[in-house]
Amino acid sequence: MSRFRLYPTPVQAQQMLLHCAHARYVWNLAVEQHTHWRPGRRSAPGFAEQCRQLTEARRENEWLGAGNADVQQQALKDFAAARNARFTSGFGEPTWRRKHVHEGFRVIGSDRVPEFEPDGSPKLNAKGKQVMGRSVVVQRLNRRWAQVKVPGCGWVRFRLSRAELPAAKTFRVTFRNGQWHIAFAVVPEPIDAPATGEVIGIDRGVTITAALSDGRKLNCPQLTVKERARIRKHERRAARAPRGSEAKVAEHAKVARLKAREANRRKDWCEQTSTMLARSYGLVRFEKLNIKNMTRSAKGTVEQPGTNVRQKAGLNRGILAQGWGLLRQRTEQKAPGRVEDVAAPFTSLRCSACGWIEKKSRKSQADFVCVSCGFTCNADENASINVAAGQGGIPRPRQTAGAGGVTAAASCSSAREPQPAWIGIPLF
Numbered sequence: 001m002s003r004f005r006l007y008p009t010p011v012q013a014q015q016m017l018l019h020c021a022h023a024r025y026v027w028n029l030a031v032e033q034h035t036h037w038r039p040g041r042r043s044a045p046g047f048a049e050q051c052r053q054l055t056e057a058r059r060e061n062e063w064l065g066a067g068n069a070d071v072q073q074q075a076l077k078d079f080a081a082a083r084n085a086r087f088t089s090g091f092g093e094p095t096w097r098r099k100h101v102h103e104g105f106r107v108i109g110s111d112r113v114p115e116f117e118p119d120g121s122p123k124l125n126a127k128g129k130q131v132m133g134r135s136v137v138v139q140r141l142n143r144r145w146a147q148v149k150v151p152g153c154g155w156v157r158f159r160l161s162r163a164e165l166p167a168a169k170t171f172r173v174t175f176r177n178g179q180w181h182i183a184f185a186v187v188p189e190p191i192d193a194p195a196t197g198e199v200i201g202i203d204r205g206v207t208i209t210a211a212l213s214d215g216r217k218l219n220c221p222q223l224t225v226k227e228r229a230r231i232r233k234h235e236r237r238a239a240r241a242p243r244g245s246e247a248k249v250a251e252h253a254k255v256a257r258l259k260a261r262e263a264n265r266r267k268d269w270c271e272q273t274s275t276m277l278a279r280s281y282g283l284v285r286f287e288k289l290n291i292k293n294m295t296r297s298a299k300g301t302v303e304q305p306g307t308n309v310r311q312k313a314g315l316n317r318g319i320l321a322q323g324w325g326l327l328r329q330r331t332e333q334k335a336p337g338r339v340e341d342v343a344a345p346f347t348s349l350r351c352s353a354c355g356w357i358e359k360k361s362r363k364s365q366a367d368f369v370c371v372s373c374g375f376t377c378n379a380d381e382n383a384s385i386n387v388a389a390g391q392g393g394i395p396r397p398r399q400t401a402g403a404g405g406v407t408a409a410a411s412c413s414s415a416r417e418p419q420p421a422w423i424g425i426p427l428f
């Protein structure tokens with residue numbers, strides 16, 4: 001993905017907001033069709049049927065008909081892709097899109113370009129004719145600025161923050177926190193592995209974002225203490241401003257801008273770190289995490305309220321602020337086939353020198369002292385060495401009773417991952 005800041009004129013911004021509204025309306029209709037389904041009812045319409053219905057709806061609904069058909073059809077295509085990937089994407093079923101929150105639309109390029117096979121020969125169809133693909137229309141204005149054709153808006157300028165113009169089939173425009181962005185659908189070019197074939201293990205944590213097995217500790221930049229204090233100040237002012245006032249909107253906008261800054265820093269760090277990993281190591285091993293399970297709320301239900309809800313919420317914020325998932329995804333794209341997942345249990349309790357797994361070896365969040373051989377190391381580094389060796393830990397053997405029965409595992413095990421309650425959580 002290559003993403004740039006978009007600078008539309010006020011007229012163009014108005015038109016693009018209308019595109020966002022149309023895309024959201026069509027998406028939500030599709031969500032509604034699919035939530036209506038119950039066992040025994042006819043299955044919800046697929047993409048082709050939905051496109052046919054869209055044409056009908058455009059004829060009857062004046063507001064929808066005045067919009068751009070391509071933008072609306074791409075929203076349906078996005079929905080179909082999201083629904084097909086619902087078991088693998090980690091996001092589950094596509095859900096409702098809300099005004100002010102999910103503002104965006106996809107545009108398919110209007111330029112026709114010949115397509116080529118991977119070996120460089122022209123792509124031919126069954127009749128031997130050249131296959132034509134789509135390409136977005138982009139033009140360079142000068143060293144710093146370029147412009148892109150957006151349907152209904154003409155040329156829209158964007159800040160060219162990298163040397164070369166992006167070449168893509170589609171792009172997505174988003175409006176978030178008062179800023180417009182354009183993201184071209186480009187998968188980053190694979191980076192060649194170094195000849196050394198070195199293996200690196202990465203342990204992702206909250207206190208140290210990524211501990212490498214060569215002893216380096218990389219930290220994802222977050223907001224400074226001052227910036228966090230400013231967020232709290234503006235949140236407080238927003239809460240005290242009278243309902244519906246201009247001041248309230250303005251204070252919320254200031255909060256949003258600061259939060260956007262944090263997200264930008266995190267994304268930038270992930271891009272730079274993943275490029276560094278792909279460029280300098282032959283094989284990158286991540287410990288396997290289930291971030292969705294890790295960040296599951298501890299809130300519980302009304303009948304059975306959870307315990308340590310605030311602490312868990314703080315830990316969740318800590319986990320989500322680290323960008324673990326994005327780092328893994330980007331590294332995979334830049335180093336295809338050179339990224340592995342290593343099962344995570346006991347990596348933090350296993351001694352990387354002798355292999356002994358013991359809870360008591362983990363003296364504190366930071367220190368690891370093996371009770372068996374005395375090996376001393378930083379706890380995160382120890383875990384990353386285990387990951388580099390491809391050893392997550394061995395599953396505990398079943399304790400079988402002599403008469404063929406199975407005894408329950410002892411309630412207090414010496415080999416249990418440290419639980420979040422007593423890890424140092426940056427509560428902010």
Ligand SMILES: [Zn+2]
Pocket residue numbers: 351352353354355356370371372373374375
């Ligand atoms: Zn040891």
